[in-house]
Amino acid sequence: MYKRIYEDFIKEHFKENRQMLFITGPRQAGKTTTTWFLKDSLPFFYFSWDNIEQRELILKGPNELAKAVELGHFGKKIPYLIFDEIHKYKDWKTFLKGLYDSFPNQAHIIVTGSAKLDFFKKGGDSLMGRYFLLRLHPFSLAELVKPTLRNKELNFKPKKLKEKDFENLFNFGGFPDPYIKANSKFYNKWKKLRFYQLFNEDLRDLSKIQEVEQLELLAELIRSQAGQLVTFDSLSKKVRVASNTIRKWLKALQALYYIFEVRPYFKNISRSLLKEPKYYLWDWSLCNDVGIKAENFIASHLLKAIQFWTDYGFGTYNLHFLRDKNKREVDFLITKDQKPWILLEVKKKSDKLSNNLEYFQKQLNAKYVFQIVVDAPYVNENCFIDSKTRIVPA
Known part of the structure; x- marks a missing residue:
């Protein structure tokens, strides 16, 4: 247990x-x-x-x-x-x-x-x-390493998770049953059953949506492009329903905990609400592309962190992404009480620092700036010691 x-x-x-x-x-x-x-x-x-x-x-x-x-x-x-x-x-x-x-x-x-x-x-x-x-979220790295409360948001003393446990978490996801079993046959059956329950039992209890097959198509489209900018009109044409229906169905998929939304950051909140969001899966193991899975893996961990900190009473935290008119982009920005706090770019494997991190840091002056490399080996070092831009392992 x-x-x-x-x-x-x-x-x-x-x-x-x-x-x-x-x-x-x-x-x-x-x-x-x-x-x-x-x-x-x-x-x-x-x-x-x-x-x-x-x-x-x-x-x-x-x-x-x-x-x-x-x-x-x-x-x-x-x-x-x-x-x-x-x-x-x-x-x-x-x-x-x-x-x-x-x-x-x-x-x-x-x-x-x-x-x-x-x-x-x-x-x-x-x-x-x-x-x-x-x-409440599925398992994450921090919870598996040390499942106890802290009196601060950030962990200044990192601990290492066994390499096999990390691989199981990345490949089978953080939901307890498939993570603990770490068995491909069980995982495939569990995944199929969960999908059926979400789109038949839970959807029926949640809403009056009748077009289940079209909603499943929308879910599949989002799964295949997790972390990419969403264009409601484009999805509308592919699923063959009105754009407003797409918006409504995306809210239903969020309520079912199939996906979660990350909005662009603007100081003007109304502008953020008008711009296209990105969507990620609650179960990152469903992502087939390794690079997309790595980004979704980090997105899920960040969402869990900001929601826990908010629910625990440390402050109000939100998760955004950054993108400007010149299409410069950074994967994630965490705000604390509406102010830029942590900038993060995710790479599966790369030790070359992103130029966009440096650019947006000059604009926002976030307290911490990281490039997270999912495949990088564990480093026993406090990465929050100063505000330098750092390349860090997951």
């Missing part, structure tokens, strides 16, 4: 806060498994909307559920209540609001879901102020 960094996050959250914790993330990334460690220490109740008996109890309302778990009984420890996939219930927000407001400080409430919970904004009472968000 691999310890997840999110276990310490959950413990610390309820030690310091009374708000519910909403844990979202891709199907099979380990959301449910991550919460099960809580069974060892405190009263623990798990309710899955997909379980008929447990669903019936939820439908009876907050008061009946509170009776069933004996909330508020004198002398009892505060229990953990886990609600899995409850967003499939049309009145899920009303139910949680009623439970949270009617039984204050009597339960640690965790909600898990394999679709973005902010996608379900239709109707119901607002939960504003009643929950904090934790976006």
Whole structure:
């Protein structure tokens, strides 16, 4: 059993806060498994909307559920209540609001879901102020090396991951089952099943999209050009649906955790929203081209980092790319509280420094500038010691 960094996050959250914790993330990334460690220490109740008996109890309302778990009984420890996939219930927000407001400080409430919970904004009472968000990701290099919380964003003391473990992570992806098994036959079957579940079961629960085959075609087009600039009109012609439909379907693919969006950086935010974005896969192992896979691998790690730092409360972090009118481009820019912070260019193998890094650094004055070489050997060195432009291993 691999310890997840999110276990310490959950413990610390309820030690310091009374708000519910909403844990979202891709199907099979380990959301449910991550919460099960809580069974060892405190009263623990798990309710899955997909379980008929447990669903019936939820439908009876907050008061009946509170009776069933004996909330508020004198002398009892505060229990953990886990609600899995409850967003499939049309009145899920009303139910949680009623439970949270009617039984204050009597339960640690965790909600898990394999679709973005902010996608379900239709109707119901607002939960504003009643929950904090934790976006759970598959395994990454840093989590495999040291799955513990830090009091700063950056790790100034790097540790080496075994070469075989790195290869397995790169080739099989970070989803727990295929990574741990590291078996091609299992991986191929797992990949096929996950695709079916995403585009049949999860899509049906998430939206009213009927054109599943065309949506699958869109997903395949994005997979084959991960990390490239997206032109909505071009995709519209290939998939044979309206450009606005393409935009809507891309949002659905994001809500399903099939892809994530990276937007260009502009100081004027409205300009950034108008320009074409790039899309990357949550599962980088699906990229066939090694160079594209390397860039997607780093993109996924950066997304995990910025979302964790934001959810943990270090600040507000965003991931962008840079491109100017002369088509000079840098793969990634991390902003911290809306200010340029870390510039990164990704190469599969190259020790020649990108001229574009130097150019954009003069424009933005980011604190850190790196060219990441995925195939470079491990170096036991603090790369955050100063603001020099550095070539570093992944």
